[in-house]
Amino acid sequence: xxxxxxxxxxRIIPDRLQSRFQRALGSWEVLLIAVAVAVFTFNALASxxxxxxxxxxxxxxxxxxxxxxxxxxxxxxxxxxxxxxxxSIIALASTAMGAAVQMGFxxxxxxxxxxxxxxxxxxxNGLLVTGLGLPSIVVTIGTLSLFRGIAFMVLGDEAYGGYxxxxxxFGQGYVWWVITVEMVIFAICGVAFWILLHFTGFGRAxxxxxxxxxxxxxxxxxxxxxxxxxxLLTGLMSGxxxxxxxxxxxxxxxxxxxxxxxxxxxxVVLGGVSILGGSGSIPGVAxxxxxxxxxxxxxxxxxxxxxxMSIFVGLLLIAVIAIPRLITMTKAKLS
Amino acid sequence: xxxxxxxxxQLILAIGALIAVVAWRFPAFVAPGNLVNVLNxxxxxxxxxxxxxxxxxxxxxxxxxxANLALTGMTAAIINVAMPDLxxxxxxxxxxxxxxxxxxxxxxxxxKLTIPPIVVTLGTLTIFRGLxxxxxxxxxxxxxxxTDAFSALPRAQVLxxxxxxxxxxxxxxxxxxxxRYTPLGRAFYAVGGNPSAAVYAGINPGRTQFLAFVLSGAxxxxxxxxxxxxxxxxxxxxxxxxxxxxxxxxxxGGISIAGGAGTILGALLGALFLGIVKNxxxxxxxxxxxxxxxxxxxxVIAVIANGRAQRRxxxxxxKREAPQGGSLRPEPAT
Numbered sequence: 001x002x003x004x005x006x007x008x009x010x011r012i013i014p015d016r017l018q019s020r021f022q023r024a025l026g027s028w029e030v031l032l033i034a035v036a037v038a039v040f041t042f043n044a045l046a047s048x049x050x051x052x053x054x055x056x057x058x059x060x061x062x063x064x065x066x067x068x069x070x071x072x073x074x075x076x077x078x079x080x081x082x083x084x085x086x087x088s089i090i091a092l093a094s095t096a097m098g099a100a101v102q103m104g105f106x107x108x109x110x111x112x113x114x115x116x117x118x119x120x121x122x123x124x125n126g127l128l129v130t131g132l133g134l135p136s137i138v139v140t141i142g143t144l145s146l147f148r149g150i151a152f153m154v155l156g157d158e159a160y161g162g163y164x165x166x167x168x169x170f171g172q173g174y175v176w177w178v179i180t181v182e183m184v185i186f187a188i189c190g191v192a193f194w195i196l197l198h199f200t201g202f203g204r205a206x207x208x209x210x211x212x213x214x215x216x217x218x219x220x221x222x223x224x225x226x227x228x229x230x231x232l233l234t235g236l237m238s239g240x241x242x243x244x245x246x247x248x249x250x251x252x253x254x255x256x257x258x259x260x261x262x263x264x265x266x267x268v269v270l271g272g273v274s275i276l277g278g279s280g281s282i283p284g285v286a287x288x289x290x291x292x293x294x295x296x297x298x299x300x301x302x303x304x305x306x307x308x309m310s311i312f313v314g315l316l317l318i319a320v321i322a323i324p325r326l327i328t329m330t331k332a333k334l335s
Numbered sequence: 336x337x338x339x340x341x342x343x344x345q346l347i348l349a350i351g352a353l354i355a356v357v358a359w360r361f362p363a364f365v366a367p368g369n370l371v372n373v374l375n376x377x378x379x380x381x382x383x384x385x386x387x388x389x390x391x392x393x394x395x396x397x398x399x400x401x402a403n404l405a406l407t408g409m410t411a412a413i414i415n416v417a418m419p420d421l422x423x424x425x426x427x428x429x430x431x432x433x434x435x436x437x438x439x440x441x442x443x444x445x446x447k448l449t450i451p452p453i454v455v456t457l458g459t460l461t462i463f464r465g466l467x468x469x470x471x472x473x474x475x476x477x478x479x480x481x482t483d484a485f486s487a488l489p490r491a492q493v494l495x496x497x498x499x500x501x502x503x504x505x506x507x508x509x510x511x512x513x514x515r516y517t518p519l520g521r522a523f524y525a526v527g528g529n530p531s532a533a534v535y536a537g538i539n540p541g542r543t544q545f546l547a548f549v550l551s552g553a554x555x556x557x558x559x560x561x562x563x564x565x566x567x568x569x570x571x572x573x574x575x576x577x578x579x580x581x582x583x584x585x586x587x588g589g590i591s592i593a594g595g596a597g598t599i600l601g602a603l604l605g606a607l608f609l610g611i612v613k614n615x616x617x618x619x620x621x622x623x624x625x626x627x628x629x630x631x632x633x634x635v636i637a638v639i640a641n642g643r644a645q646r647r648x649x650x651x652x653x654k655r656e657a658p659q660g661g662s663l664r665p666e667p668a669t
Binding site: 154156273308310317321329 | 396448455458460461465468542551586622632637639642
């Protein structure tokens, strides 16, 4: 069963471990694949415009930028922290890039400024959380207002434009046929975070901290440093998402990406990451991102307004956690 | 001089200093009429902040309050348009009940399914907001469609104050009384302070958290009617993002996000602080676009101050157990 169902109840340890195949069959990722196939099939049957390579290619923009941040956020949530300021970091990074354009900087400098702003914001969050030992949820609610607030201070009701044409490659470019640059960035980030979380000592440390920070500390893991690094990574990925989004929209407004933090957290939780920390996987998050993108795109083709789609997303978020718990509860009652 | 260390005293001094600075350059700001306006303008924030306080006291968080406000407010407006003869007090009572019911949904999910409150209320936030669109079909309900009685109630003057302000004052009194003088109020602190100890004291933490969500929902529902009636307009996006202001008011008011510490007075002062900043900005000629950054900075400073105050209180000898269904994890001793 998934790790999320382990609660305070007594657990019976079986005589024999399940086979690899059995475990894989019951895993969260397999369930997500089934959901993804179902969504894909439903969409294909419901709208004749769904199965079109170019439409599908356009649909990926629904999730690629958010997923870049979701990968880093997954690690942060597994380690028992959260960053609600990510969408505001996008706004601030985008504003910084817009200001740099007005000063005549070219694409490489713009990308550097976007990423550096993200890193700085992440460092600020990380410093407050790890340096001063403050709860990340309130710190990042504060910086959520602060970072976007600075963007509003700079821009007011204006907008920055006039980006150099070479800058549009990130959000509007194609690598080959229908494969967008953003898809490639999404894939590279996914693989990088997959390796980082599941195949390195750093990844093991992230899980250890999420399961028991005190035990992790006593086993020699530099808890504060790992957490700080995770905030840096989340900031950096927000900066990267800002580069892609700004490039795609070709302009900067202070209200850019407003509300994304909730969608990104939903993506991470839907991907099977426990909001209490300690468990989760990157393939799960990637699948959840694709599912959310497909649901949004499919409902869009059926002329369902965006806000109604958000009802589905909200229900999905609660259902994916409630259903496994309901199953365990009924099982416990029956036995 | 220990009273100087309390967050309430510090906030009163900060608010006094803020008003003094503004009044020094713009004496009109402290005219009684204007101060009444500021209080009235801050009333919705006060009502939501006191509701949020009891939720945070029990180690939970309610991010759905603004969406609850919008859904209840829109429902009240639709009912008023459909049935203009329905007496307004009935609509007010209905709004409280509906808000409480929406809060109960959060509470049940947290209590019976032990889903972390932040996940539950993130989910219900989007669901409630979506439902506002569904029931209104995306349409606005404007002033001319509402009955006069419906929109006059929050503006009615009683003893020099609009009823909206009186609702906020009554809310503060009721919530302060519940928190201070009832077993339920003590249970809020017990569950937030130490859920395991609360269980041994015969308190059901889940049920207590459920009741906190119901109270928060009721406050949001009441505010929903008041908001729509005061601004005489109902649309999908009313009060969008307001939940963050509410949490900010609580944090500034010294309510510990780790639960078990904070007072209704603190939440009131936190809300007033934000309200005064918001109203003073245009007076002193600062662009309203600065408001978000200023409230953000205020939250960060308040969080840092809260952290310092808690550290000064001394080291815990026994580690807190992980919160049951809570969104927060104990920090390692770094």
